[in-house]
Amino acid sequence: MPISFIVFVLIGFIIVAVGAYRLGAHFSHAAKREQPEEKNSIPYDKCVAGNTSKFQYGSLTDARDGETYRTIRIGNQVWMAENLRFHAEGSFAPNNHEENVKVHGRLYTWNSALGLPDEPPEDSTASHLDMTKQIREKNYQGIAPEGWHIPSNKEWETLMAQLKSSDEDLRSGCFWRKPGRDSLGFFALPAGYRFGNGxxxxxxxxxxxxxKDEYCGRSNAYRFGITEESMDIEGIYRSDAISVRCIQNS
Known part of the structure; x- marks a missing residue:
């Protein structure tokens, strides 16, 4: 076999190998870029300890189950600084894992959060009007502990007015992929949510x-939402399950 042919084959092999290496490196680098940012890994206890050193937290014990919560005064309001963990009908563990409840609380449908039956009674029109009247009363308790209630849109708006800059003032410094500043001690955690389809x-x-406020009829209600980029108050289906933060009666 001519030496020139062998050299030609070897050169071709080297070119192919180098090309394959570069192509593999390119895809490896692209894959790394496309991986989602890792969730912030500050331990929960350390995160709480950091907040406790900065804010004057109060304490609330729910007489129904003995659960204890931190509370925080923000302006003229006193909020729970943790998500409600009370085990009620129509509530779920965040991300469908019970071990998440200790930190993130439970997720509730709107009916569950307001202590209402899932199925409307037979005389639904009259009952709905009566229910609406009750909900609109000040300090509507729902499943909140005694002396506390489910906040209204107006109360959420009052909280938002206290923010120094943005949603970062409410987001905790742990568990979010993009940690917040939590400059008010509200300690919002990214519990996610559950759609009605499960x-x-x-x-x-x-x-x-x-x-607690209804939105466009009997199938929707308002919620206060926080993402890593924004916050807003919008209507969603009542069958969705989301977090509950209670506010002290005034």
Missing amino acids: SFLHFGDRTRFWS
């Missing part, structure tokens, strides 16, 4: 809290 979404990068 799917769990956005654990680690979003959270939503119920408002």
